[in-house]
Amino acid sequence: MKKFALIGAAGYIAPRHMRAIKDTGNMLASAYDINDSVGIIDSLSPDSDFFTEFERFQEHAFRLKRNSETALNYVSICSPNYLHHAHIAAALRMGCDVICEKPLVPTCEILDELSKIEEETGKRVFNILQLRHHKAILDLKEKVAESQNSEKYEVELTYITSRGKWYMESWKGDPRKSFGVATNIGVHFYDMLHFIFGNLQRNVVHFTSEHKAAGYLEYEKAKVRWFLSIDADDLPESVKGNKTTYRSITVDGEEMEFSEGFTDLHTVSYQEILAGRGYGIEDARHCVKTVEAIRACAITTPMEGEGHPILANLLH
The missing domain is CATH 3.40.50.720 (NAD(P)-binding Rossmann-like Domain)
Structure with missing residues (x-):
C-alpha cells in the first residue's frame, strides 16, 4: 500500500x-x-x-x-x-x-x-494524460497506425463543455492563472492528436476569446480543424437540454462521438503509473509546446479548408 x-x-x-x-x-x-x-x-x-x-x-x-x-x-x-x-x-x-x-x-x-x-x-x-487510455482513442490510434493511406486524414475536433458565470469569477477565468481556455480545457486534446497522428508540423490560431478558441493544426498524418468552448450556446441542437458537454472527432467525414467513457480514466491512469508505465515530463512536452505556441500565435484568417465549421458563425 x-x-x-x-x-x-x-x-x-x-x-x-x-x-x-x-x-x-x-x-x-x-x-x-x-x-x-x-x-x-x-x-x-x-x-x-x-x-x-x-x-x-x-x-x-x-x-x-x-x-x-x-x-x-x-x-x-x-x-x-x-x-x-x-x-x-x-x-x-x-x-x-x-x-x-x-x-x-x-x-x-x-x-x-x-x-x-x-x-x-x-x-x-x-x-494525467487520460485520453491515452480511452478505448475509442486507442482504437483510432491503432486504425491510423495500420492504415496504408498516404494522404493525411481530414480531422475536425470539437469540444464544448458548458460553464456557468462562476467560471469567469474563479481562477479559471483569469488567463494569468489558467493560461486561457485553449490551455485549460484543450491541452489533453492536443496531446491526444499527437498521440494518434504524430508530430506537429503547423499551428495556426483563427479565433480566441475568454470563452472559446479555434484554429488549425497539421500533424504528420492529419490536418485538424479544432474548436473549443465553455459557452453553452455553442452546443449542437441535438444535445442542448440533455447534455452540458459535447466531445466529437470527425475523421475523413466519419464521426466518432466520445462523450462517454471518461468516468474511470483517472483510476486507469493511476494503475498505469503504479505499474511503472506512467507518462512523464517528456511525454507531456509536445502538448505543452503546442499550447505555449497557441498562446503566442497571432490571429490569422483561415485559408481555404482550414477553418472549423463553427468558426463561420463567430466571424460574421
Missing part, C-alpha cells in the same frame, strides 16, 4: 484522484487546500490529515519522512494551473513521486526546470 498526499483537495477534479487512490488499494494519508470545503474526504478516506496552510502540510510531510513506515510515496496535485510548478517542485523535494493534473506546466522552459529537480531528488513527475 502506497501513501499519498493530495494538494488541491477542494478542487473539481480532486474527487477523481481520491477515488483512484482508494480504488488502486492505496491510502490518502494527508490533504491540503486553502478552502476547507472537502467533506468528500469523509466518504473516501476519513482518517486523512487535512491542512489549510501549506507550511503546516509541508512540515507534516517532512515529519512523516523520518520514518520509512509513515513516509509519503506520492503527492497528487490538483491545484490551479499556475501553482503546478511550485507544488511539483515542493513535492519532489519532500522525497515523493508526483502525479499532476493537466496542464503540467505552461512552458517548455519550466519542464526543463522540473527535469533538473527530478535529477536532484531522484523522484519522478507523472502527468
Whole structure:
C-alpha cells in the first residue's frame, strides 16, 4: 500500500484522484487546500490529515519522512494551473513521486526546470494524460497506425463543455492563472492528436476569446480543424437540454462521438503509473509546446479548408 498526499483537495477534479487512490488499494494519508470545503474526504478516506496552510502540510510531510513506515510515496496535485510548478517542485523535494493534473506546466522552459529537480531528488513527475487510455482513442490510434493511406486524414475536433458565470469569477477565468481556455480545457486534446497522428508540423490560431478558441493544426498524418468552448450556446441542437458537454472527432467525414467513457480514466491512469508505465515530463512536452505556441500565435484568417465549421458563425 502506497501513501499519498493530495494538494488541491477542494478542487473539481480532486474527487477523481481520491477515488483512484482508494480504488488502486492505496491510502490518502494527508490533504491540503486553502478552502476547507472537502467533506468528500469523509466518504473516501476519513482518517486523512487535512491542512489549510501549506507550511503546516509541508512540515507534516517532512515529519512523516523520518520514518520509512509513515513516509509519503506520492503527492497528487490538483491545484490551479499556475501553482503546478511550485507544488511539483515542493513535492519532489519532500522525497515523493508526483502525479499532476493537466496542464503540467505552461512552458517548455519550466519542464526543463522540473527535469533538473527530478535529477536532484531522484523522484519522478507523472502527468494525467487520460485520453491515452480511452478505448475509442486507442482504437483510432491503432486504425491510423495500420492504415496504408498516404494522404493525411481530414480531422475536425470539437469540444464544448458548458460553464456557468462562476467560471469567469474563479481562477479559471483569469488567463494569468489558467493560461486561457485553449490551455485549460484543450491541452489533453492536443496531446491526444499527437498521440494518434504524430508530430506537429503547423499551428495556426483563427479565433480566441475568454470563452472559446479555434484554429488549425497539421500533424504528420492529419490536418485538424479544432474548436473549443465553455459557452453553452455553442452546443449542437441535438444535445442542448440533455447534455452540458459535447466531445466529437470527425475523421475523413466519419464521426466518432466520445462523450462517454471518461468516468474511470483517472483510476486507469493511476494503475498505469503504479505499474511503472506512467507518462512523464517528456511525454507531456509536445502538448505543452503546442499550447505555449497557441498562446503566442497571432490571429490569422483561415485559408481555404482550414477553418472549423463553427468558426463561420463567430466571424460574421
